[in-house]
Amino acid sequence: MATELTYHLAGASWSLVLEASVVSFLMGQAQRGRTSRERIGQLYSRDLSSTRIVIDAATQLEPLQSSYARVTFDAQRMAAERRTQFERGLHFVGLWHTHPEPEPVPSELDRRLAEDHAGAASDMRAGIVFMIVGNLRSSRSLRVWVQESASPSARLEGRLLPMEQVPVEAAQRG
Numbered sequence: 556m557a558t559e560l561t562y563h564l565a566g567a568s569w570s571l572v573l574e575a576s577v578v579s580f581l582m583g584q585a586q587r588g589r590t591s592r593e594r595i596g597q598l599y600s601r602d603l604s605s606t607r608i609v610i611d612a613a614t615q616l617e618p619l620q621s622s623y624a625r626v627t628f629d630a631q632r633m634a635a636e637r638r639t640q641f642e643r644g645l646h647f648v649g650l651w652h653t654h655p656e657p658e659p660v661p662s663e664l665d666r667r668l669a670e671d672h673a674g675a676a677s678d679m680r681a682g683i684v685f686m687i688v689g690n691l692r693s694s695r696s697l698r699v700w701v702q703e704s705a706s707p708s709a710r711l712e713g714r715l716l717p718m719e720q721v722p723v724e725a726a727q728r729g
Contacts, residue, residue: 557582562699562718569606571684571699571718577613581697584615585690586623586655593626594618595652597636598684599645610684612645623655625664649684649702659687659698666715669702685715694720 557579562571573581577598584594596615600608614636619627637647650672652665661669669685682703689696699718 560694560697561721563721564701564716564718569608572607572609574609574611577610580613581651581688582692584653585688585696586653587690589623591655592621592623593653595626595628597633598648598651598686599640600648601644603646608648610648613651626652649686651686651688653688655690657689657691657696659689661687661700661715669715673702673704
């Protein structure tokens, strides 16, 4: 059974928490085997004002095209899903997708995707969460970054910053 996971960004006053049901869903999306295809979806939270941002929901988008190492999607469907989730009280926090590797790292295409979506949201937030689900059956394969919006007024540089997973015991204490 999955447990909730907590992530922290160095120097930040907030943490990101994945509810146990979200962890279970994401780990179930992992690519396992040479015939598996990449998947992609969005992350949502009910409250963006807390120092503990809880990911309450993760969705899966229907891809336009998907292969072992690439996935494309319809941006209009993505935007429509965000509107629907907002009507349900959920706020867009970021994106997730899979990689066919144990401890995934963002490709150049991934970095551009994160930059584009952070830039599109820059009038509402300082960045987005960007997650890659690797193929291990372990929380080590759930890798998380924050993509800053490139915003001179907010003094942000558009960096992709790694979040560190907080050990379960420490997260329960703190």
